[in-house]
Amino acid sequence: MLTVAEADDLLASHQLSLTTETVAFTEAPGRVLAETILADRDFPPFDRVAMDGIAIQYDALADGQTAFSILAIGRAGEPQQPLPDPTGCMEVMTGSVLPSGADTVIRYEDLSITDGIATLTIPAAEISRGLNVHKQGTDRRTFDVVLSAGVRLRPVDLAVVASVGQTSLSVRKRPRVAVVSTGDELVTIEQTPLPHQIRQSNAHLLWAALHEMGIDASIHHYPDDVATITSGLSALLSGHDVLVMTGGVSAGKADYVPDILAGLGIRKHFHKIEQRPGKPMWFGTSPDNQRVVFALPGNPVSTTLCFYRYVRPYLETAMGLPGEPPLYVQLAKPVTFAPPLTYFTPAHLTTSTEGTLLAEPLPGSGSADFTNLTAADAFLEFPATESNFPAGTVVQAWAIG
Ligand SMILES: Nc1nc2c(c(=O)[nH]1)N[C@H]1C(S)=C(S)[C@@H](COP(=O)(O)OP(=O)(O)OC[C@H]3O[C@@H](n4cnc5c(N)ncnc54)[C@H](O)[C@@H]3O)O[C@H]1N2
Numbered sequence: 001m002l003t004v005a006e007a008d009d010l011l012a013s014h015q016l017s018l019t020t021e022t023v024a025f026t027e028a029p030g031r032v033l034a035e036t037i038l039a040d041r042d043f044p045p046f047d048r049v050a051m052d053g054i055a056i057q058y059d060a061l062a063d064g065q066t067a068f069s070i071l072a073i074g075r076a077g078e079p080q081q082p083l084p085d086p087t088g089c090m091e092v093m094t095g096s097v098l099p100s101g102a103d104t105v106i107r108y109e110d111l112s113i114t115d116g117i118a119t120l121t122i123p124a125a126e127i128s129r130g131l132n133v134h135k136q137g138t139d140r141r142t143f144d145v146v147l148s149a150g151v152r153l154r155p156v157d158l159a160v161v162a163s164v165g166q167t168s169l170s171v172r173k174r175p176r177v178a179v180v181s182t183g184d185e186l187v188t189i190e191q192t193p194l195p196h197q198i199r200q201s202n203a204h205l206l207w208a209a210l211h212e213m214g215i216d217a218s219i220h221h222y223p224d225d226v227a228t229i230t231s232g233l234s235a236l237l238s239g240h241d242v243l244v245m246t247g248g249v250s251a252g253k254a255d256y257v258p259d260i261l262a263g264l265g266i267r268k269h270f271h272k273i274e275q276r277p278g279k280p281m282w283f284g285t286s287p288d289n290q291r292v293v294f295a296l297p298g299n300p301v302s303t304t305l306c307f308y309r310y311v312r313p314y315l316e317t318a319m320g321l322p323g324e325p326p327l328y329v330q331l332a333k334p335v336t337f338a339p340p341l342t343y344f345t346p347a348h349l350t351t352s353t354e355g356t357l358l359a360e361p362l363p364g365s366g367s368a369d370f371t372n373l374t375a376a377d378a379f380l381e382f383p384a385t386e387s388n389f390p391a392g393t394v395v396q397a398w399a400i401g
Pocket residue numbers: 181182183185186198199200201202203246247248249250251252255277278279280296297298299300302367368
């Protein structure tokens with residue numbers, strides 16, 4: 001058995017690396033950017049009027065002038081015009097190009113306009129040169145970086161990409177993932193289970209969690225039959241980068257998964273971690289690391305913990321993301337856990353009025369009973385080195401969902 005830290009190290013040293021592909025802008029939301037996006041022009045691209053009002057030459061105001069003849073109008077979308085006379089003004093609209101010869105904009109609210117003359121209604125001292133003008137290039141200069149590789153493209157990022165005119169983008173490929181469950185006791189959601197059967201739930205948890213990451217996984221289920229599982233996995237391994245399996249990895253008579261994977265050439269990097277829940281977790285790869293298999297313990301809480309603690313961070317790294325760091329939270333109640341294992345417990349998180357994240361560990365009756373997880377926001381991680389964690393102790397938490 002290995003420690004949680006050793007499991008993390010083995011996962012990091014067998015990382016799947018995904019290549020890139022080019023997608024149309026409309027396909028880019030949620031994808032991970034694989035290129036650097038540069039400004040194709042200055043931002044703003046011209047001295048831009050920031051308020052509706054009049055554009056003047058500040059020197060005229062400095063010389064004591066407070067009334068200006070309106071000589072023309074400049075609207076957004078029109079080419080730049082010259083200020084016809086440095087002692088006059090032009091009405092200008094937000095987003096228009098500042099007229100050449102003008103350098104300052106006075107808002108309509110600070111003026112009265114009668115018979116084509118705009119007169120200042122506030123003290124001239126409140127107007128400074130350059131007021132209400134966004135100078136060209138103050139946001140970004142041409143060729144400045146506007147977005148770096150490695151971000152998951154959010155709407156705000158795509159707005160920036162659109163503004164530099166990029167219609168297609170280089171993004172990381174998403175892993176092709178298959179979710180695989182095994183077990184004779186499992187029936188589908190639609191079926192009515194017999195007394196000795198239960199409905200499939202882990203595969204749906206895994207599928208939905210992958211879906212939230214932008215990964216479209218397929219779902220497969222096999223009964224506890226070596227030949228069926230072997231041929232099923234063999235076919236899946238040829239068309240997928242990652243298999244996320246659940247069930248069949250502990251010591252039972254029908255726990256065939258580790259041996260079958262070994263027979264299919266998947267090299268085991270670990271089986272069993274000193275943790276509760278999730279102890280029997282198995283991880284292996286093909287010799288060239290191009291195929292990765294996670295076999296998670298079947299108890300639903302164990303599958304959930306192992307996915308969010310190990311599989312999600314692994315896949316985020318594979319997709320070029322920095323990986324969600326764990327949260328640091330303060331215990332609202334004491335927790336005691338005696339065996340020398342890393343202990344994970346589901347918790348509800350709230351924020352205190354001081355801005356601290358507080359964790360309320362949730363009651364549960366072990367790794368098989370998972371309905372309480374609907375109240376959980378995270379799993380708390382308690383290191384194996386301690387047994388008593390008083391209220392107020394700061395621990396790491398792994399968000400779920
Ligand atoms: N002698 C030992 N027995 C067990 C050990 C051990 O070390 N020695 N480990 C225990 C631990 S810890 C866990 S966790 C479980 C994990 O067992 P498996 O991964 O082999 O999972 P199964 O036996 O197939 O199932 C366990 C449990 O979970 C239910 N299950 C499985 N798949 C699903 C699914 N897709 N949806 C919903 N529920 C599922 C299954 O019906 C069982 O109740 O082993 C302990 N035993």
